[in-house]
Amino acid sequence: MKLVNIGFGNAVNADRIVAVVSPEAAPVKRIVQTAKDNGTAVDATCGRKTRSVIICDSRHIILSAIRPESICGKTEDNDKD
Numbered sequence: 001m002k003l004v005n006i007g008f009g010n011a012v013n014a015d016r017i018v019a020v021v022s023p024e025a026a027p028v029k030r031i032v033q034t035a036k037d038n039g040t041a042v043d044a045t046c047g048r049k050t051r052s053v054i055i056c057d058s059r060h061i062i063l064s065a066i067r068p069e070s071i072c073g074k075t076e077d078n079d080k081d
Helices: 026-038 068-080
Strands: 001-009 010-013 017-021 041-043 054-056 061-064
Touching: 001 061, 001 068, 017 068, 026 041, 026 054, 026 061, 054 068
Parallel strands: 041 061
Antiparallel strands: 001 010, 017 054, 054 061
């Protein structure tokens, strides 16, 4: 299992990540709201602004305060190991 740091001591299993997207688009905002309503949203921002939304294959949505580019870079670093 490869874990990716998503900030503030939180990590996600890299094998379960389907997409890492910006939260600015309207469809992503709807996905996040639906996940919050269904109880499948995990807020890992520690009160900071949401800068990326991580979509997992389990249909869980993880909110992170780290930019999508940074998270993707960390997953690529893990692939090299």
